[in-house]
Amino acid sequence: MTEIYEELIHVFKKQFHHEPTDKFFSPGRINLIGEHTDYNGGHVFPASITLGTYGVASQRADSLVKLYSTNFPDEGVISFDVNDEEKLPGSSWGNFVKGVLQALRGYGNRFEHGFELVINGNIPNGSGLSSSSSLELLIGVVAQKLYDLKIPRLQLVASGQRAENDFVGVNTGIMDQFAIGFGEADQAIYLDTNTMIYEMVPIHLGDYVVVIMNTNKRRELADSKYNERVRETQEAVYQLQKYTPIQYLGELDAKTFNKYADKLESNILVKRARHAVYENERTKIAVEALKSNDLASFGKLMNESHQSLKDDYAVTGIELDTLVETAQTVDGVLGARMTGAGFGGCAIALVHQDNVDDLKAAVGAKYESVVGYDPSFYVANVGDGAHWVGKVGE
Numbered sequence: 001m002t003e004i005y006e007e008l009i010h011v012f013k014k015q016f017h018h019e020p021t022d023k024f025f026s027p028g029r030i031n032l033i034g035e036h037t038d039y040n041g042g043h044v045f046p047a048s049i050t051l052g053t054y055g056v057a058s059q060r061a062d063s064l065v066k067l068y069s070t071n072f073p074d075e076g077v078i079s080f081d082v083n084d085e086e087k088l089p090g091s092s093w094g095n096f097v098k099g100v101l102q103a104l105r106g107y108g109n110r111f112e113h114g115f116e117l118v119i120n121g122n123i124p125n126g127s128g129l130s131s132s133s134s135l136e137l138l139i140g141v142v143a144q145k146l147y148d149l150k151i152p153r154l155q156l157v158a159s160g161q162r163a164e165n166d167f168v169g170v171n172t173g174i175m176d177q178f179a180i181g182f183g184e185a186d187q188a189i190y191l192d193t194n195t196m197i198y199e200m201v202p203i204h205l206g207d208y209v210v211v212i213m214n215t216n217k218r219r220e221l222a223d224s225k226y227n228e229r230v231r232e233t234q235e236a237v238y239q240l241q242k243y244t245p246i247q248y249l250g251e252l253d254a255k256t257f258n259k260y261a262d263k264l265e266s267n268i269l270v271k272r273a274r275h276a277v278y279e280n281e282r283t284k285i286a287v288e289a290l291k292s293n294d295l296a297s298f299g300k301l302m303n304e305s306h307q308s309l310k311d312d313y314a315v316t317g318i319e320l321d322t323l324v325e326t327a328q329t330v331d332g333v334l335g336a337r338m339t340g341a342g343f344g345g346c347a348i349a350l351v352h353q354d355n356v357d358d359l360k361a362a363v364g365a366k367y368e369s370v371v372g373y374d375p376s377f378y379v380a381n382v383g384d385g386a387h388w389v390g391k392v393g394e
């Protein structure tokens with residue numbers, strides 16, 4: 001970690017000709033179970049991981065923001081006024097920064113000065129481990145520290161989500177930003193996205209580990225398909241409201257849903273809504289299983305979750321299915337499922353530590369033969385949420 005900051009300070013001095021004042025870190029996340037439930041008012045069970053976005057920054061005397069990422073050197077230094085509301089052209093990562101600043105202003109925060117920021121992220125790009133939310137929360141903690149703002153954590157989290165929704169145009173739920181804003185080492189977060197009540201649950205896996213399996217697939221059209229699922233489940237709610245007074249599918253248990261399912265006007269809507277309802281139920285049971293150290297039941301629910309995301313929600317695809325379905329056949333694997341939005345990105349497997357190499361070998365070989373290129377593997381370590389790391393030089 002020290003080396004990453006030394007390198008960032010070096011790059012900062014080269015770009016801006018003075019030392020930065022402060023160091024920051026913001027993680028990525030995995031979701032253990034509870035997928036595509038957050039915008040449906042259901043439960044989620046994510047955890048922040050030790051991969052993430054590192055940053056060094058200092059405040060400027062004028063109102064300019066100057067950004068540089070060692071991951072995107074071709075973009076060079078991105079520069080704009082801290083209060084400017086225009087989007088940057090194309091898909092510049094600077095738009096996530098602008099989006100968070102705009103959302104923070106919307107909550108009444110005022111910025112007179114700009115800042116300089118150099119970042120490096122080690123979350124694989126487009127992997128579905130939420131590199132965008134990691135950046136959003138990094139900007140949140142940078143603004144909080146540099147401007148000495150007393151911003152409540154939930155406002156930082158909501159600002160990240162608003163950046164994503166209003167500025168970037170993806171209608172995501174709150175899960176990713178919440179996991180990154182509230183994450184703690186070795187704990188998962190059990191969040192009810194309807195009430196926003198949450199509970200930290202220690203992750204005691206004994207001899208088991210969570211392995212992240214990356215499809216290394218470019219996530220084309222992922223944003224538009226994601227928004228399509230949001231629309232479909234909203235439409236299902238709208239149609240069901242004629243029979244039962246709900247705001248979200250997460251308010252329905254499986255029995256009540258089945259009573260009204262045939263009122264939905266298309267089979268597609270039945271499938272989408274069924275996933276949202278059953279996944280929410282599974283998540284509640286899975287959290288109880290983890291609390292009572294019943295990893296076998298937890299693993300089984302992971303498998304069921306993936307099946308539902310494949311058959312009913314249609315967000316997996318050949319790459320994720322190959323990873324997950326192969327992993328499920330390996331000795332020592334208790335369960336496997338895609339994690340995050342899907343359409344590519346990553347899956348996770350709950351596997352005995354002695355079988356990690358078997359998993360990599362079996363899944364790697366099968367994936368290469370079906371998909372034509374290699375997946376990547378990382379053991380997930382659960383680390384702290386977004387935070388100020390310290391002063392430079394301390």
Ligand code: GAF
Pocket residue numbers: 031034035036037038039130172173174175176340341342
């Ligand atoms: C993405 C979104 F950002 C989350 O809000 C969540 O909906 C997830 O997909 C699916 O569970 O990561």
